[in-house]
Amino acid sequence: MRRIVYRVLLGGYESLNELDDVDLGDVEAILLTDDAHLTSRTWTVHQVAPEFPDDPVRSQRLLKICGHPALGTFDESLYIDNTVELRVAPGALLDAWLSEPATDIALPLHDYRDSVADEFTQVLALGLDDAAPVREQLSAYGRTASEILLQRPYWTAILARRTGDALDSRMRIWADHVLRYSRRDQLSVNLALDSTEIAVAGIDLTAHESPWHRWPVDSGRPEGGGRFVGPTSASLVLEMRRLRERLEKAGVAAAEGLRVREALASEVAGATARAAERDLEIRGLRAERAALEGDRDAALHRARSAAEEADGLRDQNAALKASTSWRLTAPLRRVSRWVRRG
Known part of the structure; x- marks a missing residue:
């Protein structure tokens, strides 16, 4: 029986971690990489061409999930991420995880996520991938495989499996x-x-440390590397999960579920309409304030002009009264006033 342990490094994203202090025994250690200069003292290095040169992440996932001809023909394989350090011989792990003859694949269960829906939530909230395909995937699963979202998720940093046509078919679906x-x-x-065609063993362990492994170990990855920056919908995902759980517990019929969804859609539409109305009202108030400020400025201008005109008239009146002609004609003005009174 031929057994292998393999790892995949593409795109120069990180530095290789060796298999130090691990007894390989009869298990072959194979590294798949596109780095032509990479050498190793513990791994047998095979050069591979990425399936998508502009997308090393998905290219790495394809090799992780489906393998590569460079791995050769094998009966059992163990995949480990570069940030995972084995604490036991790979053969011992394969013996333990694949102890049941019927088991096709064994992998850890996620120890701090309750459901696949939680995993979607965290990917969106932490910006671990472009939000658009994540939301599309969540929507598609919600329509066609909603029960999957409630399952406890797997942690895919370690995969132990046996070769078989049925498992290869499921791996192709995964890819x-x-x-x-x-x-x-x-x-x-x-x-x-999720298929009756294969037997899956979920391994209960703590992701960061177990008798089998330690994670994460330093691999030289850049801080925050591989994250996307963009809008997220974590709150929407959580609300969808809560709604689904309430509907399932209450045993609400499909028609009632549709009514609830329509009511929620109507509520959202109403909130949107009210927001638009408030926006128009705010714009109107701003225009009214601008008009009032214009009227105020015009009135202030007229008042200043009137005050300046009054000051000018007072100055002219004072000058007139101080003139010689005003004094000489004073008797005439008194006679004129006497005649008018009289």
Whole structure:
């Protein structure tokens, strides 16, 4: 029986971690990489060409999920991420995880996510992938495989499996979803493995440390590398999950579920309309304030002009009264006033 442990490094994203202090025994350690200069003292290095040169992440996922001819023909394989450090011989892990003869694949269960819906929430909230395909994937699963969203998710940093046609078919489905939707393969692995055609063993362990491994170990990844910056919909995902759980617990019929969704849509539409009305009202008030400020400025201008005109008339009157002609004609003005009174 031929057994292998393999790892995939593409795109110069990180530096290789060696398999130090691990007894390989009869298990072959194979590294798939596009780095022509990479060498290793513990891995047998095979050069591979990325499926998508402009997308090393998805190219890495394809090799992780579906393998490569460079791996050769094998009976059992163990995939480990570059940030995972093995604490036991790979053969011992394969023996333990694939102890049941019927098991096709064994992988850890996520220890701090309750559901696949939670995994979607975190990917969106933390900006771990472009939000558009993640939302599209969530919507598609909600319509066609909503029960998958309630399953406990798997953690895909370690994969132990046996070769078989049925499992290869499910791995192809997994890879197709990684290519079609989010590159985060933990969002699609539950759907891919949800089949009566294969036997899956979910391993309970703590992701950061167990008797089998330690994670994460430093690999030289850039801080925040691989994250997308953009709008998220974590609150929407949480609300959808709460609504689904309420509907399931209450046993609401499909028609009632439709009514609830229509009511929610109507509420959103009403809120949008009210927001538009408030926006128009605010614009009107701003225009009215601008007009009032214009009237105020015009009135102030007229008042200043009138005050300046009054000051001018007072100055003219004072000058007239101080003139010699005003004094000489004073008797005539007194006679004129006497005649008018008289």
